[in-house]
Amino acid sequence: MAHYSRRDFLKTGLAAGALVGAGRLPLRAARGSATDWVTLGKSGVKVTRLAFGTGTISGRVQRELGQEQFTSLVRYAYDHGIRFFETAESYGDMHRMLGIALKGIPRDSYRLMSKVTTRQGVDPQTKIDELRKLANTDYFDIMLLHWQHTSTWPTDSNRWQDGIQEAQVKHAVVARGASVHGLPALRRVPDTNWLQVAMIRMNHTGKSMDAEDFATSGPGNVSEVVTHVKEARGTGMGVISMKLVGEGSFTKREDRQAAMKYAFQNAGVDSVTVGYKNTAEVDEAIENLNLALG
Numbered sequence: 456m457a458h459y460s461r462r463d464f465l466k467t468g469l470a471a472g473a474l475v476g477a478g479r480l481p482l483r484a485a486r487g488s489a490t491d492w493v494t495l496g497k498s499g500v501k502v503t504r505l506a507f508g509t510g511t512i513s514g515r516v517q518r519e520l521g522q523e524q525f526t527s528l529v530r531y532a533y534d535h536g537i538r539f540f541e542t543a544e545s546y547g548d549m550h551r552m553l554g555i556a557l558k559g560i561p562r563d564s565y566r567l568m569s570k571v572t573t574r575q576g577v578d579p580q581t582k583i584d585e586l587r588k589l590a591n592t593d594y595f596d597i598m599l600l601h602w603q604h605t606s607t608w609p610t611d612s613n614r615w616q617d618g619i620q621e622a623q624v625k626h627a628v629v630a631r632g633a634s635v636h637g638l639p640a641l642r643r644v645p646d647t648n649w650l651q652v653a654m655i656r657m658n659h660t661g662k663s664m665d666a667e668d669f670a671t672s673g674p675g676n677v678s679e680v681v682t683h684v685k686e687a688r689g690t691g692m693g694v695i696s697m698k699l700v701g702e703g704s705f706t707k708r709e710d711r712q713a714a715m716k717y718a719f720q721n722a723g724v725d726s727v728t729v730g731y732k733n734t735a736e737v738d739e740a741i742e743n744l745n746l747a748l749g
Contacts (some may be wrong), residue, residue, distance in 0.1 A: 495693025515598020
């Protein structure tokens with residue numbers, strides 16, 4: 456850490472003051488970008504604003520690329536500044552494929568998030584260790600309880616919550632959280648103290664978002680979802696959003712741009728994840744998010 460004398464401090468302060476007085480120092484913060492590192496609330500975990508998702512149609516789109524093409528796409532995203540990668544137990548072979556794709560890249564240069572299915576009869580520690588081995592990693596930066604979709608999930612998942620906390624003590628997991636589906640589950644997020652990170656569906660139309668019925672085919676309640684996002688962030692939670700392209704239904708670029716803008720400017724999320732199948736989609740997502748931050 457650099458050390459400054461009182462004289463240095465005064466000289467620096469006077470110089471900055473002179474620039475402001477001359478109108479040559481910008482008076483507002485510099486514009487952010489998709490590849491900036493941001494902190495997910497009180498978890499302390501830093502991720503890039505834009506993540507690389509591997510769950511398009513439960514991972515089928517990414518799996519069908521094949522390992523070589525998938526690895527090339529992951530490396531392309533990494534080289535273009537996306538350093539946050541996420542997957543889930545339910546995405547088929549994606550832990551293994553992602554582990555291969557990231558092999559050889561310094562582990563401290565990217566963040567990795569996974570999600571566990573909170574089924575009965577499975578030992579949480581065994582499952583987390585299995586996923587670490589598949590992903591070729593000593594630890595996950597974030598581990599989520601996947602697909603919590605009932606109002607009773609905070610108590611129903613107690614055994615898995617304890618298991619993730621035990622993994623945190625063992626340094627196999629850094630931060631903990633949940634992904635939720637449906638308003639009954641989402642309404643429990645802001646007051647669930649166990650949560651450090653919440654993953655919440657978000658776009659401007661309500662497509663594939665939260666409604667009273669978690670599996671509804673109709674639009675979700677966008678305004679209520681935004682309210683709970685803001686409540687969660689107000690408690691110090693980090694919020695990551697998904698469904699930014701309406702689960703692939705936004706075929707017009709202006710809709711994809713509007714969804715990105717809505718997530719950051721209206722809902723105020725910290726980070727978003729998008730699934731990709733080619734480099735053009737990576738480029739577009741970066742550009743769309745950069746525009747949203749403008």
